[in-house]
Amino acid sequence: MGKILLTALGGATQNYRTTNYSIEGKEYSDKKFILSALDEHYNFDKIFVLGTTSSMWDAFYEHICNVTETPSSVEDYMFINNQCSSANCETDFSNVKLTPITNILPDKYSLKFMKFGVSELEMIENLNLLIEITENLEDEHEIYLDLTHGFRSNAFYMFMVMNYINDVKGSNDSIKGIFYGMHESKLNPTPILNLKIFSEISNLLKGVHDIKNYGNFYTITNSIEDTKIKNKLDNFSNSLNINYIGEVKNRLNELNNVIKALKETNNPLINMIVPKALNEFLDKFSNIKSNHIFLLEISKWYYEQKKYATSYLTMREAITAYFCDKYLGSITKENIEEANSKINKLHNSYRNTNKIEKLDPSYKKMEKLLKIFRKCREIRNNIAHSGDQKLNAFNDINNISKYIDELNTLFKDKDFANYLKNRLTFFND
Template sequence: MAKILIAGLGKGIKKDGKYSEANYSIENENQETIIYKGENFITSALEKHFAIDKTIYIGTVGSMWDNLYSYYCNKYDFEEDEDYTFELLEAASNATKDSDFSEINIKKFNEIFEGRAKIILTKFGMNTNEIFENFNMMMEIGNILNDGDEIYLDITHSFRSNAMWMFLVINYITDVLDKNIEIKMISYGMFEAKYEKEIKENGENIKLVISPIVNLKAFFDLMNWIKGANELKNYGNAYTILEMIEDDDVNKKIKTFSNSINLNYIGTIKRNLESIKKIIDKIDSIKGPGKLIIPSVLKNFIEIFGNIKQEYEFLFKLAEWNFKQKRYAMVAININEGLREFVANLLEIEDRVVDFNDENSEIFKYFKKIKHSIQYAKDHMKGTFDKKEEKLYKMFEHTRKIRNEIAHSAGKKDTAINDVESLKNYVKDVSELINDKELLKYLKLKYNV
């Protein structure tokens, strides 16, 4: 495990031929203010305060690499190559937005301070191509970080767009590359809030102008809250947001709900929604950013599913929700199970048969009757109800085949695109069919129910 600081670096401000120094203050864990006087870079203060193992710098050809090189030579007691310092200074001084990376020798810096400091050059990002090129170059950070690393980001210097870059890169590393890293701090040297402080040094009182270094990690936490809320709302996945819910009761119920959604455990989903209803006051009292996110998301689920009485209606509504989330396997299962429940309700069958392929089950027999009726109708003029009845049967039979393919991984079907399109129509059609009172009356009379 290492402490890694990632920071932007700009051109710097010179006074009397030298780069300006600044004084910084950082609060420690005990909320005591520590002052770092006469620092060349904000990173030098951060390195000292947090005992940073390695710093990664992001900047353009025109950044003050000469000053950075001198600083690290002094820090690690390396002999400074003055020719190389001048070479870096000259390249930075002559740099423009069109400068090529070959104009500056960054490779030498990275070799000298390998394991301690590293430079990643970027372009100005003046157009879409340069933005994507920069992103690709910054992805190198992902190769540097290891599981367990603690990350400190500084967004004080360089272009304002660098702050956006760092957020994008860290999100990519944590979400896509799946690196197990921890963001410890996002620092910003707030020069706008600088203040004067009198301190004693060598027996004398001196006044310092100090820029406080503030922690903006709350922005990253808010981004995680939003990401977690999106996962919960759109996919029923509470796993990101659970890490940020401190109330054990609320945490447990949301976790159970999320697990049941992902396992398609209908009974557990319904029971847990009822449990969530009972603690809605506690959910409303959540503090922090969760207050604006969790209650509205859970109330939305309750609004969609909370007042459905019939099992088959619940299943069809769940199929509709699953289709929006592109969970097509669940859609097929929900529709097929819903149709069986629908028929069982129509026939007033109390004993539900688990194996709906069992030819002795009343449900199976009912669909066989529909099949024979459709076959008969093909030789005669089809009426309105015959067409609807055929649609009902085709829906059942097709989703049964999809369900079997999923359950047994048979590898017999190669019709994914067509099946998804069919499921899209089924979600719409099934709702219309089960709410068609004239059709229900017709089916009851036709099959002597």
């Protein structure tokens, strides 16, 4: 695994003096470039030097002369300086000749021209350049970013690259350092800060997003060192993603203990961000005692996360659980089978109801309940058997919210519960 540095050069008109730097308690004296101190400290395998046509390529020339122990030439220095000092955002890259540098440049260095970023198109080109650099890296690497010099906008580019590596690239590359030399502190030596904490914050915020939107704790667990906590969060995500609702309900109680443990960790970022996100998630489902209401809330949550098929499947189970809770006492394998049998008997018999009974408002409610159950079963069969009959995904998706509201009302209707109880007595042996 190689160490890769991306660093930018400042403007040619700036007067860069030699500076003493400190990195992780070690001091590096008389360095004109932060790059010199960084490379001496980390010994990078590859360094990408980014600059515009007007960057301080002259000073970089002196740096390379020192690195290669090549005597610097005043003529070469002035040749580069004259080009860069007169260049601007309209100067073409081909008009800046860096041959005094490239002739002695070690293989570990790669020079890249960036645009000034004065338009949206140029900003996109700069970002694309940085992405191409990371895409062309082979194998796995530790990547370091230097934000000290160059335009202030370079910091945003670098952070975009950081997010690209973390979330998009799909590799095992990792951001190990985000450096900034704090010259404005006027401290001697100048501290070089590692802002990797921003990468950690970014990952945690993404993890919070995944919890809120998907109920997944996988991203968060990457930032947690405690193995027991990691396993509990991963197990909860696994149960939720495979829709093992019984396990989900049982593991919800474990999350309270996880929150308590997280608050006692030594990582202030974890303490600040993660417990709050877990509490917000728990609040959706805490204190729900009945199984059918719990399942209906899970169905609603799946719908909000656009997991429409799982929402329908869970909605169907909520109806079955309603019959178990109300009329069979508990949810067991045998009771689930009996509840589904009773629902099917209701479905087969309600059409033969006499005209007088059909005037009962509760009959209409039963009709509505069975209609939703049939739709859930139809959706389930289409998913299981890859049905190719004419379907209408748009309507089926739009109806989920309506069905959940209707079931929520029916589940709380005591008169309706008594009506169903009386009808179900006809099916008892």
